Amino acid sequence: MNPILLNIKNGIARITLNRPKSFNSFNREMALALQNALDDCHLNKEVRVIVLTGEGKAFCAGQDLVEVTDQAQNPGFRKILDEHYSPIIQKIRTTEKPIIAAVNGVAAGAGANIALACDIVVAHEKVSFIQAFSGIGLIPDSGGTFFLPRLIGFQKASALAMLGDKVSAEEAEKMGMIYKVFSLENFEEEVTALANRMATMPTKGLALTKQAFNLAMSNSLDEQLVVESKLQIEASETHDYHEGVAAFLEKRKPVFKGE
Numbered sequence: 001m002n003p004i005l006l007n008i009k010n011g012i013a014r015i016t017l018n019r020p021k022s023f024n025s026f027n028r029e030m031a032l033a034l035q036n037a038l039d040d041c042h043l044n045k046e047v048r049v050i051v052l053t054g055e056g057k058a059f060c061a062g063q064d065l066v067e068v069t070d071q072a073q074n075p076g077f078r079k080i081l082d083e084h085y086s087p088i089i090q091k092i093r094t095t096e097k098p099i100i101a102a103v104n105g106v107a108a109g110a111g112a113n114i115a116l117a118c119d120i121v122v123a124h125e126k127v128s129f130i131q132a133f134s135g136i137g138l139i140p141d142s143g144g145t146f147f148l149p150r151l152i153g154f155q156k157a158s159a160l161a162m163l164g165d166k167v168s169a170e171e172a173e174k175m176g177m178i179y180k181v182f183s184l185e186n187f188e189e190e191v192t193a194l195a196n197r198m199a200t201m202p203t204k205g206l207a208l209t210k211q212a213f214n215l216a217m218s219n220s221l222d223e224q225l226v227v228e229s230k231l232q233i234e235a236s237e238t239h240d241y242h243e244g245v246a247a248f249l250e251k252r253k254p255v256f257k258g259e
Helices: 028-043 065-067 077-094 110-116 130-137 144-152 154-163 171-173 185-199 203-214 221-236 239-249
Strands: 004-009 012-017 049-054 059-060 101-104 104-109 120-124 128-130 164-167 180-182
Touching: 004 028, 012 028, 012 185, 028 077, 028 185, 049 059, 049 110, 049 185, 059 110, 077 110, 077 203, 101 185, 110 128, 110 144, 120 171, 128 171, 128 185, 130 154, 164 171, 171 180, 180 185, 185 203, 185 221, 203 221, 203 239
Parallel strands: 012 049, 049 101, 059 104, 101 120, 104 128, 120 180
Antiparallel strands: 004 012, 128 164
């Protein structure tokens, strides 16, 4: 069974973690396959937005502990981090395509932090997020120590990382960890509507916005103002900017190309 499913239609690339019997926990095969899928989407000019989700009842339960306890198969933590999770996070943040994490079930450990690295995170009302690392004596990885405190603040992030509390989707939305919660029955409809909306937007501008937010993570205000000036000039030279202005003046709906 393919551990990653990739479907591309109408500008939307849907990447599905596909190890449902293991709650979509990561082994080496799935980690490398996800990297390949992200690369394919990055290079494919037809792709305007990426949706990352899971098959079955879970989004992702994190690392497959069977793999790391199997003496014959265990790749070791250095390889798991350097070759599996760190490249996934880097690809999520550097691809020019906006990524929606459609969290369809529990997101734990690395699974939670991969979701939080995406540009927009939505979940249904039955979902929970868990920083599960402390329960087995580990630290948050997959960008967890970077993104979580920036999303919800130092105190809350520190407590969740150390205590491993389960956070409901509703709580996650209230604390700013995720963008929005949808009802379970309407989840797929809402995700599709959001993806369709983003696929028709000026996605070159969205890519530049993503780049600006990435740089803002480490820049001073003065440095970021320079970044904004540079990227705004680049945005103003795109087809979509000129189309957007023309459509506004002509009082019609714009037709963006992502160029």
